[in-house]
Amino acid sequence: MTNDKIIVPLDVPDLASAIALVDKLPQVTFWKVGLELFTSTGPQILEILKSRQKRIFLDLKFHDIPNTVAGACRASAGYGVDLLTIHSTCGIDCLKAAAEAVQVGAEKAGTQPPKLIAITLLTSISARDLAFDLKIPLELPEFALQMALLAQNSGLDGAVCSPQEVSQLRESCGKDFLLVCPGVRPSWAEKGDQKRSLTPAQAVQAGADFLVIGRPITAAPDPVLAWERICEEVS
Numbered sequence: 001m002t003n004d005k006i007i008v009p010l011d012v013p014d015l016a017s018a019i020a021l022v023d024k025l026p027q028v029t030f031w032k033v034g035l036e037l038f039t040s041t042g043p044q045i046l047e048i049l050k051s052r053q054k055r056i057f058l059d060l061k062f063h064d065i066p067n068t069v070a071g072a073c074r075a076s077a078g079y080g081v082d083l084l085t086i087h088s089t090c091g092i093d094c095l096k097a098a099a100e101a102v103q104v105g106a107e108k109a110g111t112q113p114p115k116l117i118a119i120t121l122l123t124s125i126s127a128r129d130l131a132f133d134l135k136i137p138l139e140l141p142e143f144a145l146q147m148a149l150l151a152q153n154s155g156l157d158g159a160v161c162s163p164q165e166v167s168q169l170r171e172s173c174g175k176d177f178l179l180v181c182p183g184v185r186p187s188w189a190e191k192g193d194q195k196r197s198l199t200p201a202q203a204v205q206a207g208a209d210f211l212v213i214g215r216p217i218t219a220a221p222d223p224v225l226a227w228e229r230i231c232e233e234v235s
């Protein structure tokens with residue numbers, strides 16, 4: 001069974017483990033390469049995934065000054081990936097520079113530009129963390145919405161949000177704004193460090209375009225069975 005809405009992260013330490021996971025789950029069409037794997041092995045995994053006709057979410061979550069982020073976005077766009085992340089809290093100048101940079105980078109490399117999507121608020125942050133540790137004087141849903149609108153007004157293609165905020169973001173940002181939800185947990189899976197989760201079916205019903213689901217599949221005793229159960233739930 002396949003489901004193009006589900007993105008599985010390759011949160012593993014080395015290339016051999018990444019390839020083993022891709023081999024174990026041939027049904028998965030969309031893989032995420034994040035900080036751990038990219039830092040340890042560099043871009044080689046991207047070529048491997050492309051040679052297998054997989055779609056790629058390059059999740060490097062850029063957060064720096066505009067000039068630095070723009071350079072990183074130009075370089076990333078050259079890899080011909082499908083999705084790329086940046087934090088909304090980089091600010092408007094940085095978001096605009098990033099949006100322009102992916103176009104420039106892709107054109108220079110002769111590839112399609114990735115969809116640039118902004119992290120609104122990490123799904124591992126609770127309302128309490130936001131108020132007491134980060135000292136943000138806004139209710140969490142309002143903060144997430146403002147970060148999504150900032151990204152949209154800066155010319156980005158979409159946002160990453162928890163499934164708990166996705167319906168509100170969908171209503172405010174419209175149907176063409178891409179909404180990607182990590183922090184998704186089937187009722188039978190451990191929550192781990194995710195603090196604002198919903199089930200796969202609830203996240204899709206709430207308006208998510210894509211779900212990012214890692215450990216419930218990759219750390220399951222039988223990853224193929226876990227994948228099948230989740231696909232059944234969302235179909």
Ligand SMILES: O=C(O)c1cc(=O)[nH]c(=O)n1[C@@H]1O[C@H](COP(=O)(O)O)[C@@H](O)[C@H]1O
Nearest residue numbers: 009059121122123160182183212213214215
């Ligand atoms: O950008 C992301 O993908 C992301 C943003 C966010 O707010 N929360 C979040 O969990 N993620 C990523 O989504 C994946 C979730 O993995 P699991 O918690 O194992 O399902 C990880 O690879 C995270 O890096």
